[in-house]
Amino acid sequence: MIRDDIKAAQVAAMKAGDKARLGTIRLMLAKIKDKDIELRTGTAPADDDVLVTDVLQKMVKQRRESITMYEQGGRQELADIEAAEVVVIEDFLPAQLSDDDAMAAIKAIVVELGAESLKDMGKVMAAVKDRLGSQLDMSKASGWVKAALS
Template identity: 45%
Template sequence: MRDKINAALKQAMRDKAAIRLSTLRLVNAAIKDRDIAARSNGGDEGASDAEVLAILGKMSKQRMESARAYEEGGRLDLAEREREEIGVIEEFLPRQLNEDEVANAVTAAIKASGAESIRDMGKVMGILKEQYTGQMDFGAVGPVVKDKLCAN
């Protein structure tokens, strides 16, 4: 994952693509921050690919919120820049699951964890995060898990 991002960074430098370059530099900085945090906690290695995906997902979500705020404030130029950054970040994220695929994944995670009540929600979310990092919005998945566990 890091190699892919670094290759894209170098290509953006060659192409003189300013927005792409600045976005990829921000991504690299976020990954390096996570590496430093991991090392300071006694880990030998830096961020794993799953952590990199989580970082990218978080960055994408932050930019969506910023774009919405800029649009509400009438700053369409800034909103457009945020959307361009989202496009660059999402190149490195796996395809997002649709609603049916999310529902099937939740059902499978409930079966795999043996969850029977809402108290087991943490187990289910742990399995989903392990298997589907970067492929679903866990803020939106939480209520789906809750509904399915309450229905049991």
Template identity: 45%
Template sequence: MREHFANALKEALKAKDARRTSTVRLIQAAIKDRDIANRGQGKDPVGDEEIMQILAKMIKQREESARVYDEGGRPELAEQERQEIAIIGEFLPEQLPEEKVKELCAKVVKETGSHGLRDMGKCMNALKERYPGQMDFAKASGVVKDLLK
């Protein structure tokens, strides 16, 4: 994964694509920050699964920023955030369709033997472990909640 980012940065620099260059650098900085935090806690460097979580978090942050900029009457800044979302999204695996997410949520609820809302954390942890970066866990949380009622 890290090699993929390094190559993407080289290509963006060669193409003189400022937006892509800065976004890939932001991704690398976020990964490096997490590496440093892990080192301080005696953990291993960030793996591919954790990188997927970082990228998903970065997208979520930019979606929120774009919404705030739209509400504040700053469409040019909102567009900039959306461009970054598109670039970051290129590094994530394809998102699972909504029907597949519902199917997988039901499967996890059944496999974990969950019967009530108190088991929701167990289900969400299983989903995050098995499908990092492949689904919107906020939406999946709603599906699991409905299944556990």
């Protein structure tokens, strides 16, 4: 499980004295713990790896947005810190599909569901998120689904 890998990496970073990596790993564990607490009051938790992957993808997205803002504001040193955190977080994410593979998978889902127009986009996006959510950037997926339905 990804959660166990993160905890093992935390111990390794402590032993190695890698403060930057350790700090990022602690942030990851804190976000995952927040999500666990949030889900206690809601519905039953889904597959743990899916939950952890979702949290980590959101963290990467936030950091990429921060990098853009820092670079526009002329704060390259802060952008570099965020970029280093992205690298650490991505170490724990499942391998991402290439653009070509993702488009092929989305086209297969469209054919399987019998989707014909943009009216079916919600149904297709739900299937894409269920099947491929951990393997591709969902912000790009909507554009690919639109292209497949056009």
